[in-house]
Amino acid sequence: MNDAYEAGMAVRREMWGAELAEKAVANASDFAKPFQDIMTRYCFGETWTRTDLARRDRSIATLSMLMAQGRELEVKMHVKGGIANGLTVAEIRELVLHTMIYCGVPASFTALRACEEALAEIEQSKQA
The missing domain is CATH 1.20.1290.10 (AhpD-like)
Known part of the structure; x- marks a missing residue:
């Protein structure tokens, strides 16, 4: 995993709790896995972690x-x-x-x- 993914998972855990954050990724279908990956990396890992x-x-x-x-x-x-x-x-x-x-x-x-x-x-x- 890369830094943006790990940072994104940290944000997701803080906002919705570890159980729900982990469940969303773990339970993603093969069809949805790329969506979860991109959302975690870019939405939460790149955007929600910005400091401005x-x-x-x-x-x-x-x-x-x-x-x-x-x-x-x-x-x-x-x-x-x-x-x-x-x-x-x-x-x-x-x-x-x-x-x-x-x-x-x-x-x-x-x-x-x-x-x-x-x-x-x-x-x-x-x-x-």
């Missing part, structure tokens, strides 16, 4: 872009990563409200559902 933008700020930017695109599954994942990167529930709610104004009600409603599901899962995991 804090990881917390990257979470805000990422959530904003995903909410604008109506990417429910990815919003849900990045809410969890955002919490790990220091975002508060109130800040995530503000992103959803901001999305309503700049991207429209349908996009914000999709984001709202995804955020509520992710936050409920986080709360449920705390109680387990």
Whole structure:
């Protein structure tokens, strides 16, 4: 493995926990393995490790872009990563409200559902 891959796995572990990060890579089908490799190296290893933008700020930017695109599954994942990167529930709610104004009600409603599901899962995991 190269340095970018290892750095990417470290970011994934910090944002989603070691179990989920390792599971995503280990359970990838032969078809999906190249995708997981590129995502780990370039998305997380090359981009999320850059120092000119804090990881917390990257979470805000990422959530904003995903909410604008109506990417429910990815919003849900990045809410969890955002919490790990220091975002508060109130800040995530503000992103959803901001999305309503700049991207429209349908996009914000999709984001709202995804955020509520992710936050409920986080709360449920705390109680387990």
